[in-house]
Amino acid sequence: MSETDWPLFEVFIRSRSGLEHKHVGSLHAADARMAIEHARDVYTRRQEGVSLWVVRSADIIASDPEEADALFEPARDKVYRHPTFYAIPDEVKNL
Amino acid sequence: MSATNASSETGVQAQEEARCQYVLRLADTSLVLGQRLAEWIGHAPALEEDLALANLSLDLIGQARLLLGYAGELEGRGRNEDALAFLRDAPEFMNLALAEQPNGDFGNTIVRQWLIDAWQLEIYGALAHSTDTRLAAIAAKAIRETRYHYRFSSGWLVRLGDGTAESHERVQRALDALWRFTPELFEPDEIDQRMSRAGIAPALPELAAQWSARVERDLSEATLTRPATGPYPWHGKRGVHTEHLGHLLGEMQHLQRTYPGACW
Amino acid sequence: MYTQALDTHGKEPAAGAAERDAHATRFQARVDAEEKIEPKDWMPEAYRQTLIRQISQHAHSEIVGMLPEGNWITRAPTLKRKAVLIAKVQDEGGHGMYLYSAAETLGISRAQMLEQLLSGAAKYSSIFNYPTLTWADVGAIGWLVDGAAIMNQIPICRCSYGPYARAMVRICKEESFHQRQGFEIMLTLTQGSRAQRAMAQDALNRWWWPSLMMFGPSDADSKHTAQSMRWKIKRFSNDELRQKFIDITVPQAHFLGLTIPDNELHWDEATQHYRVGPIDWSEFYAVLKGNGPCNRERLEARQRAHESGRWVREAAAAHAERARNRSHVAKVAGEAA
Numbered sequence: 001m002s003e004t005d006w007p008l009f010e011v012f013i014r015s016r017s018g019l020e021h022k023h024v025g026s027l028h029a030a031d032a033r034m035a036i037e038h039a040r041d042v043y044t045r046r047q048e049g050v051s052l053w054v055v056r057s058a059d060i061i062a063s064d065p066e067e068a069d070a071l072f073e074p075a076r077d078k079v080y081r082h083p084t085f086y087a088i089p090d091e092v093k094n095l
Numbered sequence: 096m097s098a099t100n101a102s103s104e105t106g107v108q109a110q111e112e113a114r115c116q117y118v119l120r121l122a123d124t125s126l127v128l129g130q131r132l133a134e135w136i137g138h139a140p141a142l143e144e145d146l147a148l149a150n151l152s153l154d155l156i157g158q159a160r161l162l163l164g165y166a167g168e169l170e171g172r173g174r175n176e177d178a179l180a181f182l183r184d185a186p187e188f189m190n191l192a193l194a195e196q197p198n199g200d201f202g203n204t205i206v207r208q209w210l211i212d213a214w215q216l217e218i219y220g221a222l223a224h225s226t227d228t229r230l231a232a233i234a235a236k237a238i239r240e241t242r243y244h245y246r247f248s249s250g251w252l253v254r255l256g257d258g259t260a261e262s263h264e265r266v267q268r269a270l271d272a273l274w275r276f277t278p279e280l281f282e283p284d285e286i287d288q289r290m291s292r293a294g295i296a297p298a299l300p301e302l303a304a305q306w307s308a309r310v311e312r313d314l315s316e317a318t319l320t321r322p323a324t325g326p327y328p329w330h331g332k333r334g335v336h337t338e339h340l341g342h343l344l345g346e347m348q349h350l351q352r353t354y355p356g357a358c359w
Numbered sequence: 360m361y362t363q364a365l366d367t368h369g370k371e372p373a374a375g376a377a378e379r380d381a382h383a384t385r386f387q388a389r390v391d392a393e394e395k396i397e398p399k400d401w402m403p404e405a406y407r408q409t410l411i412r413q414i415s416q417h418a419h420s421e422i423v424g425m426l427p428e429g430n431w432i433t434r435a436p437t438l439k440r441k442a443v444l445i446a447k448v449q450d451e452g453g454h455g456m457y458l459y460s461a462a463e464t465l466g467i468s469r470a471q472m473l474e475q476l477l478s479g480a481a482k483y484s485s486i487f488n489y490p491t492l493t494w495a496d497v498g499a500i501g502w503l504v505d506g507a508a509i510m511n512q513i514p515i516c517r518c519s520y521g522p523y524a525r526a527m528v529r530i531c532k533e534e535s536f537h538q539r540q541g542f543e544i545m546l547t548l549t550q551g552s553r554a555q556r557a558m559a560q561d562a563l564n565r566w567w568w569p570s571l572m573m574f575g576p577s578d579a580d581s582k583h584t585a586q587s588m589r590w591k592i593k594r595f596s597n598d599e600l601r602q603k604f605i606d607i608t609v610p611q612a613h614f615l616g617l618t619i620p621d622n623e624l625h626w627d628e629a630t631q632h633y634r635v636g637p638i639d640w641s642e643f644y645a646v647l648k649g650n651g652p653c654n655r656e657r658l659e660a661r662q663r664a665h666e667s668g669r670w671v672r673e674a675a676a677a678h679a680e681r682a683r684n685r686s687h688v689a690k691v692a693g694e695a696a
Contacts, residue, residue: 005470006141006676008463025526026460027143028469030675031682033250038143040243041150042453045446046533065399130433133441136448137429138660140668142422142456149449153442160438177437201671257681258674265670350436350494357552359436359494 006030007056011039014051021053029054113289115169116189117296118230119179120286120332121218122162123190126180127340128211129155130347131198140201147247151208154240161233181351185340192331193276195340202255202262203269209248209313210273214280215241217306221297230295249313256317267319274322279332281306286332390591395521398464406590409583410520411465413592415472418458419483421451422476423657427491428500436494440544444497447537454530461522477662485643486573488651495548495555495562501541503563503570503608509534510604511574514594523592542611549615556616563612564620571635572643574601602632609633 006028012021024043029035035054043049063071079085088095132152139145163176174182193211198204219241222234255262281303283291290296314321329337350359382401389396396402425448432448435441459469475481486504491497512534516527548559575597578584587593612619623636645651 005468006672008469024529025457026463027456028141029143030254030672031679034143034675037147037247037250041146042143042456045150045449045453062399065397065401126438133432133445136432136445137425137452138664140664140671142452142459144668144671145425145452146449146456149445149452153445153449156438156442156445160442163438180438181436201668254675254678255671258678259670261670262674262677346433349434354552354554357436357555358550359440359547 007058009035009039009054010057010060011043012053012055013039013043013049015048017050021051024048026057110289110293111169113286114227114295115166116286117290118162118166118169120189120191122159122166122179123188124194124211125155125162126159127188127190127343128194128208129153129159130343131194131196132204132208134198135204144201148204151244151247154237154244158233158237158240161236165229165233177351181348185336185344186334188331188336188340188344189334190331190336190340191276191279192329192337193273193279195331195337195343196273196276197339199269200265201251202265203273205248205251205255206266206269206273208244209252210277210280210310212241212245212248213306213309213313216245216309217302218297221302225296226294252313252319253317256314256319263318266317270314270319271322275325275327276329278324278327279329284332387589390519390589393517393591394519395524396519397521405586406592407465409587409590409592410523411462411467413587414458414462414465414523415467415475416482416484418455418462418472419476419481420487421455421458423483423487423661425451425455426657426660427487427489427653428497430491431494431497434494435497443540447501447540450533450537454533457526457529458523461520461526464522473665477658477665479649479658482647484573485646485651486569488646488654488657489565489569490653492565493558493562495545495558496566498541498544498548498559499562499566501537501539502545502611503541503566504573505534505537505541506608507570507573507604509538510600510607514600515592517591517594519591545615545617549617559615560617563617567620568638568642569646571601571605571638572640574598574604576640576643605633605635 007030008026009029010026011024013024014021027035027038027042029038032054036052039052039054040049044052075081129152132148132155135148136145136152139148159180160176163179167174167176167179191211191214193207196203196207198207215237219234219238223231223238225231225234252266255266257263281299283299287296287299291298311321329335331337331340351357383403386396386400386402386406396406428444428451429448432441432444435444459472462472463469472481476483486507491500509531512527512531516524516531518524518527545559545562548555577598578596584593584596588596609619609624621636623634625634626632627634646654649655
């Protein structure tokens with residue numbers, strides 16, 4: 001690690017109990033402890049969080065947009081996964 | 096007025112003056128330290144550290160505002176936080192001499208910060224149980240900030256002390272230079288003793304041992320050597336400062352002094 | 360995800376012209392449909408480079424922008440003003456960070472961008488090359504410069520590139536207090552003593568024209584505009600935004616009881632706009648070239664901070680390396696046991 005190259009970390013914040021952690025951006029830090037502090041200083045100045053995750057960008061494995069078709073398109077026509085696909089008579093309750 | 100009434104009146108008065116002085120000491124230490132940190136903004140070693148130092152400065156100025164406001168009320172002469180901050184001269188400032196020392200390089204700033212953070216941890220920690228409920232409330236809020244400050248400064252102390260040969264040398268040098276201001280941190284004087292007898296403030300000798308143990312631990316992890324403690328001629332707490340404070344105040348107070356009575 | 364994990368940054372693959380055209384057509388269709396382009400998506404190389412240039416310039420502007428106002432933090436006239444100014448300058452640093460972060464998704468590193476700034480190769484907003492000479496300048500910057508910045512920034516919240524748009528949304532949310540803070544300072548001064556009123560007028564005199572120049576020259580003179588508009592990186596022309604700013608700001612100056620330093624300023628009943636006198640673009644280009652009042656000082660300040668901080672960054676990196684090796688050794692020893 002050179003002095004100009006503190007690794008890049010991605011930052012995720014849970015803004016409130018009950019919500020998931022959401023990706024908010026990235027920052028540079030020399031180590032994990034510093035990364036948490038930087039994330040706190042940069043991304044939670046306005047009470048935007050109750051929990052922070054920082055992950056080295058290099059550790060994130062992302063799906064390849066070139067494969068987006070093969071990965072996500074097949075789910076599109078499986079409409080029977082959605083409740084609205086099923087016609088239930090109005091008189092039937094609790095379904 | 097009977098003799099006992101008169102003496103108890105002056106006794107109460109002396110006690111209230113002591114309380115006001117005590118609060119001013121805390122306030123001025125936070126104010127002066129906050130002002131020093133603000134000098135770094137835009138000039139830190141990395142953008143992330145600009146934000147970190149600004150955060151510390153904001154917290155300390157916030158503490159100063161609360162404490163100065165309280166001190167002004169205790170004083171009862173109608174001085175608010177700004178009157179106290181901008182219109183007192185150096186001999187009336189009650190901050191620890193350590194706080195007014197110049198920033199120097201980042202290592203020097205970190206050592207100064209870490210020493211005071213470790214001190215504030217003890218002081219605010221104890222003041223949260225003060226019989227003075229106003230002070231206790233301020234301390235309870237401040238201690239949370241101080242815990243974060245200490246995490247920041249001690250983390251950097253270790254990174255720099257146990258970093259490169261250059262960083263180690265710089266930080267050791269800073270430590271050697273600033274250590275002489277540390278006796279003032281826990282040396283009790285008459286005001287401290289009055290306050291601790293009244294349950295308002297903690298007894299300093301007890302806290303000194305805890306501070307020392309924490310400092311020892313951090314120095315060890317940072318591979319730094321604790322300097323020898325020598326005599327100290329500075330009593331910032333009593334308004335006897337180093338030459339640095341005058342310049343700091345000259346800069347800070349310039350506008351209010353140049354435009355007396357103006358609203359900003 | 361953004362730099363190392365995949366070796367295709369959505370870069371144009373070495374493909375035939377036909378395939379490239381197909382990609383480009385699909386790309387433009389997505390942009391036209393207001394779909395967001397994300398980091399690993401295919402994009403024309405020129406789109407990528409335009410964004411890198413624009414986002415990094417924007418980031419540099421925020422960082423350099425910390426200096427003119429930072430100049431008054433230690434001399435702020437009340438504790439409240441001091442705290443507010445620190446928070447504002449801290450925000451600007453944060454904005455720089457959001458933008459560097461967005462730029463890094465396009466395949467350029469923070470180190471490379473910093474190198475471009477410090478070497479003088481990269482541009483940043485010309486406005487920050489002017490000095491802050493009085494406390495009123497702090498008010499004028501918040502009111503005028505942040506006001507102009509907001510005008511520029513709000514449309515970019517809808518730009519086609521996802522990370523840039525999201526960074527702008529975050530920035531715009533934080534920016535609104537900046538302008539109010541500045542205006543409030545001006546208001547306090549104009550309601551104050553004669554000396555304070557004069558201070559406010561003097562600041563307006565010096566910051567008005569540079570603020571108008573912030574929007575850039577007329578688009579007829581800019582070669583980038585048309586393409587940037589097509590790619591939905593730019594949503595309004597420079598002149599449109601500048602006019603909007605003028606129409607909003609002139610009444611504010613009147614409210615303050617201040618005089619805009621322009622003899623030709625007048626309300627045009629026919630077009631329902633304020634018309635201003637001629638802008639001295641030679642000053643703009645001079646500042647852009649490096650001959651503004653503070654170009655040298657601003658760059659030197661950043662260079663000094665970077666240089667004098669080198670040992671700190673090295674130490675942190677060395678410490679982290681050592682800690683990692685220690686834990687690796689311990690792990691190996693544990694496994695061998």
